[in-house]
Amino acid sequence: MFPDFFAPDTSTFPSLTSAASDPSPSGPSTSSHVDAGGPSDQLFVSLAPPSDPSSLGKPRRTQVSNSRKKGKGTRAVDECDAFCAQCHKFIAKLLLRGSQEELDVSYDLYHRCSTCAPLGHGSSTRKRANEPDDTASPTICDVCNRIQGFGGFNAKDSRTILAFSVEVVCASCSNKYRRCTNCGGGSARGGIGKWRCKEIFEDDRKTCRLSHERLGGRDMELAVWDILTELPGRQDLPQVIGAIESLWHDHVIARMGVPEVLEYQSVRTYEEIKAKILDLHFPGRSLFTNQAPVPGRRLLLALTWAKMRARRDKSKPLWAQSRPQDKSIHEWVAYNTRRSNVLYPANSLLCGVWIAEWNIADRTLLMGTVCMFDYLDVEDRSAYSFEEFMQRILCEIKEHNASHPEDPWHPPEHLWAAIKSNPYSLRMRLVETLERRLGFMPVQEYLTRYPGVKRELFTADSALLAKAINDRVSVDNKDMTIIVKYVGVSTLEGLERKKAVRLAKPHKAEAKYD
DNA sequence: AGCAGACCACCCATAGCCTG
């Protein structure tokens, strides 16, 4: 629905996990340890292009980091450039990691670019027969996973085993991406951090501009608002919209400004992300300011805020100071999350935004988010917001039915999502996750399964939010995807009973404060 | 073929050092 209804699961992105990227953890990725016969030196060119005699020989040592743990030797990083032996074109930057001894060996580099040695034509020159196998193996960029040419390392002394690891960053990727050491991840070659587009780095910082806040176990609060009746005129509304925009903005960049997407999807650069997605603002934004209430509809907003916490503050969070079994279902939403009625809480970080549209007569509930907790389960957090929406809806039904017994309302029974996130292949991945893990199904299948249900319940015109989403331009011109899930008949009592059971259970995050 | 357990890669989360 929103460019990120739930966090798309890029971790399973096929292009980067294919067998083509053999991690070969036991040694240099482009090199074999079998050094039969040893290469004759004239078959290999030096590390630097011939035009630059000063840098012939050993690569430059760019960085030496000391392991601070006792008993571990120092790990050093050498950096050198691979040039094509034939046309001298710059192919890739090579990062060599290992201990001092591992790096202080004599070796040669031999590479040819894919133009001079195209795939399938690698053995056309007379040298092939004499060359050790490793210099014929493909040079694959560790960032984009594309073959950049062929080549590798060879020890000058055939008895020497090259034990350092090599990370390959091709010319294009070394211009386009930088590694954020605080964004998690790492590579088989020992590099730490996630590759992100360079536009989100400042100066020479090794961490990107995105938030690296750790939210797990923080005190949180969740509040539900009626967007059309409770928000207009609120003095802090602009700040709230700003916070949502900023959260969405960072989320889009975090998801899309990575090689997995920029190298293989229809959006190729940071500028394109900005122009095609970020400049449109978060989906549904117009509903916050330019939308009059519609009879028979409720447009609800659930905001989750995490309390700021100093990094060195090791004290018990507030939620951990009361026992699970003592938490009232009216005061608490989840083990660490209180129910709140503050629109823009001080000293807090917005970390979850869900919007739901309840169509009273149709008994449908459309739900979506501008982003998701990146590392918490889809089920957990979406369930809290969903539960709060339902709580509010069921309470309103109860009140209405008490005062208007002649016109009874019934709880929503069809939960649906309208998704138009980009690019399309990532959207399909997300939809697949929602179907598999949360039991949604494509609208057509839903209508077949429940023959009494009308198609008109789930269209762009069925909800203000669906229309707002549908009106957005899709980068690859695909129609909005609609999925539906049957939620059954909900009762206030059932909801509260379920919640009480969940709240009473001790949470694993509690253990660390004991 | 279908399933369960083992294994592995990936990525999160955090401790601790360092610098300004």
Added chain:
DNA sequence: CAGGCTATGGGTGGTCTGCT
């Protein structure tokens, strides 16, 4: 002291493999 930076342990989900 706050925040930048790095190394490392652990959790998770996916894949492989051997058994039924």
